[in-house]
Amino acid sequence: MKNFIIRTITGIIFVAAIVASFLRPEAMVLLFSIITGMTIWEFTGLVNEREHVTVNRFICTVAGVYFFYAMTYFCSDLYAGVAKSVVFIPYLVTIVYLLIAELYLKQDDPVQDWAYTMLSQMYIALPLSLLNVLAFTANSSGMVAFNTLLPLSVFIFLWVNDTGAYCVGSLLGRHKLFPRISPGKSWEGSIGGAIFVLAVAYGIGWLDNMEIADAEHASPIFAGMLSIPEWLGLGLVVVIFGTWGDLVESLFKRTLGIKDSGSILPGHGGMLDRFDSSLLAIPAAVIYLYTLSLF
Numbered sequence: 001m002k003n004f005i006i007r008t009i010t011g012i013i014f015v016a017a018i019v020a021s022f023l024r025p026e027a028m029v030l031l032f033s034i035i036t037g038m039t040i041w042e043f044t045g046l047v048n049e050r051e052h053v054t055v056n057r058f059i060c061t062v063a064g065v066y067f068f069y070a071m072t073y074f075c076s077d078l079y080a081g082v083a084k085s086v087v088f089i090p091y092l093v094t095i096v097y098l099l100i101a102e103l104y105l106k107q108d109d110p111v112q113d114w115a116y117t118m119l120s121q122m123y124i125a126l127p128l129s130l131l132n133v134l135a136f137t138a139n140s141s142g143m144v145a146f147n148t149l150l151p152l153s154v155f156i157f158l159w160v161n162d163t164g165a166y167c168v169g170s171l172l173g174r175h176k177l178f179p180r181i182s183p184g185k186s187w188e189g190s191i192g193g194a195i196f197v198l199a200v201a202y203g204i205g206w207l208d209n210m211e212i213a214d215a216e217h218a219s220p221i222f223a224g225m226l227s228i229p230e231w232l233g234l235g236l237v238v239v240i241f242g243t244w245g246d247l248v249e250s251l252f253k254r255t256l257g258i259k260d261s262g263s264i265l266p267g268h269g270g271m272l273d274r275f276d277s278s279l280l281a282i283p284a285a286v287i288y289l290y291t292l293s294l295f
Contacts, residue, residue: 006266014265014274018155025076025146028135033068036128039271040064040120042262047116050256052109055116056098063094064125071129076136076144095121127279133286137225150225153204154285157238158277160200161193168192177243182250185243194239201235202228230292234285241284242277249276 021031044057070087098117102110134151136144169189177185205228226234249272253261262270 007268010266010268014268015159019152022135022148022152025135028131028146028151029069029072032128032131033065033072035271035275036068036125037061037065038264039124039128039275042264042271043120043124044116046256046258046261047119050112052107053112053116054105054107055113055120056101059094059098060117060120063091063098064121066094067091067121067125068129068132071132072136075132076146123279127282128275130282130286134282134289147225149204149208150285150289153201153231153234154238154278154281156200156204157197157235158242158281161197161239161242162277163193164196165189165193178247181247181254185247190239190243194236197235197239198232201231205229205231226292233292234288237284237288238281242281245277245280248280249273 017031021027040061041057044055044060047053048055048057067088070091073087074084095118099114102113105113107113131151134154135147137147137150138144165185166189169184169186169192172188172192173186175187176183177187177190205226208225208231209228249261252272253259260269261272264270265274268274
């Protein structure tokens with residue numbers, strides 16, 4: 001009972017912080033840059049416990065956080081005074097340094113060091129940085145504006161999917177979804193979670209498109225960005241790739257022989273445990289939305 005209370009309180013604070021951050025662009029950028037740094041730090045600490053692996057935690061973390069801010073600048077008008085064509089140069093220099101450094105460090109297995117170093121950037125820094133692509137979008141006049149709904153909807157879909165899958169799976173779960181990696185997940189739970197998400201996506205789409213008909217009283221959150229079928233498609237994409245993201249992190253933990261990636265969030269484990277689904281769902285949402293723009 002005590003663990004349930006702690007888990008509930010932590011979950012409420014976690015959700016409230018995420019939702020509140022999307023009310024202001026500066027808050028979103030600050031919170032998710034911190035999340036990026038903490039997640040990379042946690043990841044590199046875990047892989048450094050493996051035999052013959054020595055990843056530079058500090059430089060990997062700083063590089064990932066810098067990449068997040070570089071993407072923020074590239075996608076938004078929050079910062080000024082730096083040419084967009086050069087904002088990624090320091091990050092590229094850091095990556096080159098991390099590759100060349102292995103020539104002189106004389107580590108037992110430099111290939112593993114390289115692999116885990118690059119994985120920290122591709123698996124964590126890049127997906128979280130792509131949140132900026134969802135958060136900063138151009139309006140009809142070509143001006144970049146902060147978009148609350150698109151990035152927040154990804155997290156709403158993930159939360160609804162997790163809750164729905166848990167409830168339906170607990171009641172009706174019979175057929176294992178991926179027993180080799182995550183024996184607790186069932187097909188019934190996954191389908192139930194998807195149905196809940198589609199219902200929420202339909203509701204968001206309905207509200208979003210209602211604003212088009214009432215432009216005089218349009219809210220800054222709902223702006224008619226997607227049609228209802230497109231919102232349903234986004235919800236389904238987030239469900240599928242969010243589930244895969246969860247399974248990828250489960251495979252990572254099983255490979256390392258650990259139950260939780262950390263203990264920084266009481267009752268919820270570590271940063272990777274909380275953002276595993278989003279690490280695949282965010283890039284998938286970006287690809288989906290860009291694909292829609294082509295047609």
